[in-house]
Amino acid sequence: MQWVALLTLKHSLRYFRTATYGVPGFPEFVGVATVNEVQMGYCDSNIKTAKPKQDWAMTLFEKNPNHLEWYSQRCLRSQHVLRAEMNSLKQRLNLTEGPHILQRMNGCEWDDETGEITGYNQYGYNGEDFLALDLKTLTWTAPKPQAVLTKLTWDTEKATLQENKNFYIYICPKMLKIYVKDGRSFLQKKERPSVSLLQRTPTSVVTCHATGFFPETAEVFWRRDGEEIHEAVEKGDILANNDGTFQMSVEFNVSSVQPEDWKRYDCVFEFSGFKDDIVVKLDKSTIRTNWGKGSQGERTTHKRATENNKEKPEH
Missing domain, CATH: 2.60.40.10 (Immunoglobulins)
Structure with a gap:
């Protein structure tokens, strides 16, 4: 059978962060970065630093150690931010007993044919959708009544919202294009099963x-x-x-x-x-x-x- 590869037009850079409370045997914080759904890097609250998970990513970071340091600092910062957000949610929702899991997925997509850029920033709490950022209106949407108070609070943080927009519309796509270029041979690899x-x-x-x-x-x-x-x-x-x-x-x-x-x-x-x-x-x-x-x-x-x-x- 002849297999014909199709050109991938859409590329993605996604960050998955998970903060836990009362989950035995699991780190209190885990962060994962993926490019085109392939894991590029990893960090958690135990190792306290970012680790490349692909050879091409390791080569990229070796050429630019400041970039790896940026990820390590971002890992530590995300750990503290998500921990504070979880504690705030527990108080706001009057929750005491665990376990509790707060998840954040953010990043961007780039269509290399049309040039279209899409950014996103979403939160989940205890397995359910909790908040999502609308980059057009720079406001948060709350699918659950329990999230409305958090939405109203976060909507007032104008500087943070603008920072979000700049990252997802400009910085994230720029990084994604670099990763796609450096990892192209790996990311476009196809192995038949x-x-x-x-x-x-x-x-x-x-x-x-x-x-x-x-x-x-x-x-x-x-x-x-x-x-x-x-x-x-x-x-x-x-x-x-x-x-x-x-x-x-x-x-x-x-x-x-x-x-x-x-x-x-x-x-x-x-x-x-x-x-x-x-x-x-x-x-x-x-x-x-x-x-x-x-x-x-x-x-x-x-x-x-x-x-x-x-x-x-x-x-």
């Missing part, structure tokens, strides 16, 4: 397992007669492999499918950035199993999947 059908026993679900793909902007799903199905299907999360690629599985309960109907089903790997999909037909002869002729293949596949799924420490 291997896709297999697995089944532990004759009565088990059939798992469609894709591994070794990059980047992670992919979908795996089951179809019947060319149409995506959701009934009797359970999709797993995208997981990181040790080599920097990703894997993903989606299970299909075939117990109610008659043998003569198996040929109507297939599993599809759909990759953002490629024109052609990988399609694997539901066929007993191609399923790797734990019994009969396919036992060795299944053991090998599961061994590789298990090895790939061992997580490396974040820092």
